[in-house]
Amino acid sequence: MKLWQKTSLICIAVLLFIVSACSAVLLIHSKNSILELTYSYARDKQKSLASSFSEMAGYYLAEGDSKTVETSLVNYCFSRFADASSVLMRGEETLCSGVSIDPRALMPLSDGEYGARLTEREIEGRNVLIVGSLVIVKSTPYAVYVVEDISTTYNSIVSLAWTFAAVSLAGILLGAGCIALIMHRSTRPLTSLAKTARQIAGGDYSMRADVYTQDEIGALAGDFNLMAEAVEARIAELMETAERQRLFIGGVTHEFKTPLTALLLHSRMLRRANMTDEEKDASLEHIESQCEWLERLVQTLLKLITLERDIERRPCEVDALFDRVRQNTQKSLADRGVTLITNSGGGTLDCNADLIQSLLINLVDNAAKAYDADAADKRVLLTFSNNTIQVKDFGRGIPKEAMERIFEPFYMADKSRSKKAGGSGLGLALVKRIADAHDAELTVKSGVGKGTTVRVRFQ
Amino acid sequence: MKNRILIVEDDHAISDAVALNMQFVGYEYAVFDNGKKVADSLAGDHAYDLALLDIMLPGIDGFELFSYMEKYNIPVIYMTAKTDSASEIKGLMDGAEDYIVKPFDMLTLMVRIEKVLRRTGRLNTVYRVRDIEVNSETRVVTKAGEEVELQPLEFDVLLTLLKNKNLTVSREQLLSEVWGYEYAGETRAVDVKISSLRKKLNLGDAIRAIPKLGYRLEER
Numbered sequence: 001m002k003l004w005q006k007t008s009l010i011c012i013a014v015l016l017f018i019v020s021a022c023s024a025v026l027l028i029h030s031k032n033s034i035l036e037l038t039y040s041y042a043r044d045k046q047k048s049l050a051s052s053f054s055e056m057a058g059y060y061l062a063e064g065d066s067k068t069v070e071t072s073l074v075n076y077c078f079s080r081f082a083d084a085s086s087v088l089m090r091g092e093e094t095l096c097s098g099v100s101i102d103p104r105a106l107m108p109l110s111d112g113e114y115g116a117r118l119t120e121r122e123i124e125g126r127n128v129l130i131v132g133s134l135v136i137v138k139s140t141p142y143a144v145y146v147v148e149d150i151s152t153t154y155n156s157i158v159s160l161a162w163t164f165a166a167v168s169l170a171g172i173l174l175g176a177g178c179i180a181l182i183m184h185r186s187t188r189p190l191t192s193l194a195k196t197a198r199q200i201a202g203g204d205y206s207m208r209a210d211v212y213t214q215d216e217i218g219a220l221a222g223d224f225n226l227m228a229e230a231v232e233a234r235i236a237e238l239m240e241t242a243e244r245q246r247l248f249i250g251g252v253t254h255e256f257k258t259p260l261t262a263l264l265l266h267s268r269m270l271r272r273a274n275m276t277d278e279e280k281d282a283s284l285e286h287i288e289s290q291c292e293w294l295e296r297l298v299q300t301l302l303k304l305i306t307l308e309r310d311i312e313r314r315p316c317e318v319d320a321l322f323d324r325v326r327q328n329t330q331k332s333l334a335d336r337g338v339t340l341i342t343n344s345g346g347g348t349l350d351c352n353a354d355l356i357q358s359l360l361i362n363l364v365d366n367a368a369k370a371y372d373a374d375a376a377d378k379r380v381l382l383t384f385s386n387n388t389i390q391v392k393d394f395g396r397g398i399p400k401e402a403m404e405r406i407f408e409p410f411y412m413a414d415k416s417r418s419k420k421a422g423g424s425g426l427g428l429a430l431v432k433r434i435a436d437a438h439d440a441e442l443t444v445k446s447g448v449g450k451g452t453t454v455r456v457r458f459q
Numbered sequence: 460m461k462n463r464i465l466i467v468e469d470d471h472a473i474s475d476a477v478a479l480n481m482q483f484v485g486y487e488y489a490v491f492d493n494g495k496k497v498a499d500s501l502a503g504d505h506a507y508d509l510a511l512l513d514i515m516l517p518g519i520d521g522f523e524l525f526s527y528m529e530k531y532n533i534p535v536i537y538m539t540a541k542t543d544s545a546s547e548i549k550g551l552m553d554g555a556e557d558y559i560v561k562p563f564d565m566l567t568l569m570v571r572i573e574k575v576l577r578r579t580g581r582l583n584t585v586y587r588v589r590d591i592e593v594n595s596e597t598r599v600v601t602k603a604g605e606e607v608e609l610q611p612l613e614f615d616v617l618l619t620l621l622k623n624k625n626l627t628v629s630r631e632q633l634l635s636e637v638w639g640y641e642y643a644g645e646t647r648a649v650d651v652k653i654s655s656l657r658k659k660l661n662l663g664d665a666i667r668a669i670p671k672l673g674y675r676l677e678e679r
Contacts, residue, residue, distance in 0.1 A: 261473055272627040274483065
């Protein structure tokens with residue numbers, strides 16, 4: 001059952017109880033008032049009848065009147081005041097009566113009871129009110145009764161009750177309708193929130209709750225949207241990581257295919273074909289260089305994959321570090337006619353020397369490759385100051401559109417030139433990983449035709 | 460007339476191997492490592508029977524080169540490391556004759572080249588070794604201009620060796636291509652046909668038995 005239905009039902013039940021209770025109390029009170037009024041009217045009537053009768057009879061009767069005279073006089077006096085409801089009795093004898101019942105049998109009056117008594121009976125389906133008292137006329141006791149049929153009073157009470165019930169019912173129905181409507185309206189933001197939550201769960205992470213109320217639900221919707229934003233961002237990040245990894249693996253397989261094809265072709269040819277010694281030699285040379293290239297690729301890949309964030313660091317002499325870089329890049333720099341100029345400033349650096357060495361070899365190699373063969377001034381500057389290593393060249397520079405992708409694995413701004421130069425497309429990816437592992441900041445400034453400056457700033 | 464093949468591949472290790480194989484089996488060829496150079500050269504020389512194109516090329520890529528090939532009516536086989544079916548579909552939809560994925564086997568490439576040449580009606584049906592001419596269509600064999608009678612099986616063995624000139628063909632390969640798969644294992648039959656071919660055509664030294672591998676028809 002839905003919340004608005006549940007809440008509505010509870011409210012309607014409470015309303016029903018309150019209205020019923022109030023109606024019942026009102027009804028009982030009204031009934032009592034009406035009966036009280038009826039009773040007091042009957043009492044007054046009986047009282048006035050009794051007193052008028054006794055006064056008049058006392059005036060007319062004389063001592064020594066015969067029984068007959070006395071009876072007729074009494075009857076006369078009583079009839080002057082009596083109506084259809086009046087009864088006069090003397091002892092067991094009914095002298096005058098407008099009703100068909102014997103009130104004495106229903107409410108006997110004992111001797112000396114001069115105050116009025118009142119009783120209510122139900123006779124043949126009708127409510128009868130009997131008020132009676134004794135009056136003494138010339139030392140003879142007379143019973144004066146007023147017998148009122150009060151069924152109409154009861155009927156009006158019953159009809160009053162029906163009216164009450166009808167009005168209450170109408171009120172309850174109206175109230176219930178209002179409650180249901182209000183509850184339904186007040187939970188509508190929740191329904192919309194739930195719908196949004198389902199859409200998000202279904203994979204549509206860009207959905208947001210469209211609720212702008214000033215209450216708790218509005219606050220909940222606000223928090224919900226914050227959560228959805230966080231989830232969307234996180235999912236996007238994960239997707240991006242997965243996509244990057246997919247591309248990386250795709251790149252790795254692609255990179256392996258060309259050397260593998262060459263190896264396969266040449267080795268099969270060597271086995272099967274009628275080749276001259278020079279051809280065999282050329283083939284073997286291809287195999288060798290392809291193997292070397294694969295080896296480099298695997299080494300770089302291994303470094304890239306196994307490089308962890310927690311690396312061992314030790315203070316090391318930047319001078320010695322630069323020397324090792326020089327030794328390792330000597331051959332490729334000499335082949336290209338590039339001069340390496342270093343300035344360590346005699347400083348020390350807290351780092352993993354092996355990793356920083358391969359970072360620098362990569363950067364220096366890249367810098368050397370940035371020169372066209374016929375460039376005039378081929379220098380690569382490797383300097384250290386303020387905890388920052390800088391590698392600077394004055395070569396062809398990196399095109400603007402390539403700048404943001406240069407750290408991507410297998411990205412090569414100029415693929416054919418890079419491959420010819422022995423690049424795997426992994427160098428800068430590795431540089432970035434090593435810099436990240438050192439929490440070092442890596443910045444690249446480059447202008448086409450002006451050269452490139454790479455800075456690695458350590459903390 | 461030898462068939463002439465255009466090879467466009469930026470990896471020299473691969474293009475060298477392909478070119479050498481072309482030479483072995485008797486195709487003429489031209490090798491380029493740059494798409495732009497190919498496009499520029501076509502105006503002057505476009506007498507190719509087939510083009511082998513790499514897709515990722517410096518200058519102009521293989522897909523773009525296709526329109527040039529179309530212009531000179533040169534059938535195209537793509538050789539590429541791209542394995543995604545989108546590339547393959549694009550290549551074939553554009554009208555390439557075939558698509559071969561790296562790493563590939565040279566024999567497969569050779570068979571595909573022959574298929575494309577045959578389909579496009581450019582295949583040279585006359586094979587030559589020394590003074591012998593073999594016409595694969597008419598099945599006529601002549602030695603020094605005189606017709607030599609060969610049994611059908613002998614002819615097929617000779618043709619297979621010619622198609623793979625300078626390349627070793629294993630006995631199993633010969634069996635499956637000439638006799639059919641049901642004869643697998645009966646390598647004796649191959650040796651018998653080879654020795655009769657050697658006698659009839661005087662190819663005793665040209666058809667070499669390569670230990671453990673098979674037979675090779677040599678002519679450099």
